[in-house]
Amino acid sequence: MTLSKCPGMSCQIFFFAVVISQSEEMRTLSLSGHVGFDSLPDQLVSKSVCQGFSFNILCVGETGIGKSTLMNTLFNTTFENEEASHFQNGVHLRPRTYSLQESNVDLQLTIVDTVGFGDQVNKEESYKPIVDYIDAQFENFLEEELKIKRSLYNYHDSRIHICLYFIAPTGHSLKSLDLVTMKKLDSKVNIIPIIAKADTISKSELQKFKIKIMSELVSNGVQIYQFPTDDEAVAEINSSMNAHLPFAVIGSSEEVQIGNKMVRARQYPWGVVQVENESHCDFVKLREMLIRVNMLDLREQTHARHYELYRRCKLEEMGFKDTDPDSEPFSLQETYVAKRREFIGELQLKEEQMRQMFVNKVKETEAELKEKERELHERFEMLKRSHQEEKRNLEEKRRDLEEEMNTFNRRKVAAETLQSLQAFSLLPFFPFQPLRLQSVPISGSHRL
Numbered sequence: 001m002t003l004s005k006c007p008g009m010s011c012q013i014f015f016f017a018v019v020i021s022q023s024e025e026m027r028t029l030s031l032s033g034h035v036g037f038d039s040l041p042d043q044l045v046s047k048s049v050c051q052g053f054s055f056n057i058l059c060v061g062e063t064g065i066g067k068s069t070l071m072n073t074l075f076n077t078t079f080e081n082e083e084a085s086h087f088q089n090g091v092h093l094r095p096r097t098y099s100l101q102e103s104n105v106d107l108q109l110t111i112v113d114t115v116g117f118g119d120q121v122n123k124e125e126s127y128k129p130i131v132d133y134i135d136a137q138f139e140n141f142l143e144e145e146l147k148i149k150r151s152l153y154n155y156h157d158s159r160i161h162i163c164l165y166f167i168a169p170t171g172h173s174l175k176s177l178d179l180v181t182m183k184k185l186d187s188k189v190n191i192i193p194i195i196a197k198a199d200t201i202s203k204s205e206l207q208k209f210k211i212k213i214m215s216e217l218v219s220n221g222v223q224i225y226q227f228p229t230d231d232e233a234v235a236e237i238n239s240s241m242n243a244h245l246p247f248a249v250i251g252s253s254e255e256v257q258i259g260n261k262m263v264r265a266r267q268y269p270w271g272v273v274q275v276e277n278e279s280h281c282d283f284v285k286l287r288e289m290l291i292r293v294n295m296l297d298l299r300e301q302t303h304a305r306h307y308e309l310y311r312r313c314k315l316e317e318m319g320f321k322d323t324d325p326d327s328e329p330f331s332l333q334e335t336y337v338a339k340r341r342e343f344i345g346e347l348q349l350k351e352e353q354m355r356q357m358f359v360n361k362v363k364e365t366e367a368e369l370k371e372k373e374r375e376l377h378e379r380f381e382m383l384k385r386s387h388q389e390e391k392r393n394l395e396e397k398r399r400d401l402e403e404e405m406n407t408f409n410r411r412k413v414a415a416e417t418l419q420s421l422q423a424f425s426l427l428p429f430f431p432f433q434p435l436r437l438q439s440v441p442i443s444g445s446h447r448l
């Protein structure tokens, strides 16, 4: 690898150059013999190789659009291929990390799949889990950076370096789900839009489809990743590739014999579509741009642009500033003290609010209990009244009954008296009386 192909290194050299030109004390001297610091770039390369690299790809696209097949085709291997179900309640992200080696370079590759994307009836929130996942990786990195004991050297960087956005080969226009999702992601990740299953669309339709997609992205203000043109070595190829976006790609896990060579292709009854044939699709262009030319730039853009934006917003949200209102550098100590004061103030306010809430709640409960007590008391009084009323009624009834009984007894006595009187007065006429009279012994006088 030459120095010019290593943007990280060219940045450092640029930095030294600025420091030297700014210092008026600095003199340029010539060396009279070989010293050896010209090996610095080699040292850097060898250190990086020792350390290994990580690269994280996010594949966003509908279920079955060809994400896994394209990944297998890109890296010429077979990653785990787990078919996603079409019946997910929502979108969830599935990261898988693999360790790959090519020559003496180790690559820790993470492929993040969007499982269930586009399968729901209501797709309004489909972008959210993706945004949350990207932010969570930034947050993890920021937390590591802010630790007192940092271990960034062997930290597994899971920040997404590239988002391959799979567009369905409809030939019409972008779906609103595609536009909304890309718009939500464009400030967080490098997006490369690709037309999937490009063998299912005709050549003339494909050209029109590409133009339509680009014009829709522009009119909706969606920023996609542009291959950098500031490095002379790759400026030409990158600017010509920018004009080919979105790449129309084909993936395949089959190999077909073409001449005396086995090539990745898709075989149909009417012919063979070769994945690596540039007149069949843009797969080679994508591989060239993504892996062979711009992998490092994608990593750097992620750190310098997207992560930097996240970090800035997050630190500002936490109350950190670079300068105070008088444009003086803001000290970390002052920020900490101010933030602490603010936090204690907020805490006291919350405590007061909670106390007030508690008092109000107690008052409310007390009032409710009092109301219930009053109601119970009223009911008791009512029951008491109705009980007394009933008692009075019963008393009256008892009195009436006693009266009736007395009357009855009086009548009974009267009737008995009358009956016995009648018995005496009717004695001579009673048919059996003579018999009874006969049995009564008669003394000297009448006795009754």
Ligand code: GTP
Pocket: 061, 062, 063, 064, 065, 066, 067, 068, 069, 070, 082, 083, 084, 085, 113, 116, 196, 197, 198, 199, 200, 249, 250, 251, 252, 266
């Ligand atoms: P999930 O992970 O289940 O969401 O699916 P996926 O997006 O990973 O799709 P996958 O790679 O499993 O491919 C789904 C089907 O599409 C398979 O039958 C593939 O053979 C087929 N397929 C993949 N790439 C292409 C392509 O470029 N053209 C055509 N015509 N078919 C393809």
Ligand code: MG
Pocket: 067, 068, 069, 081, 082, 083, 084, 113
């Ligand atoms: Mg898959």
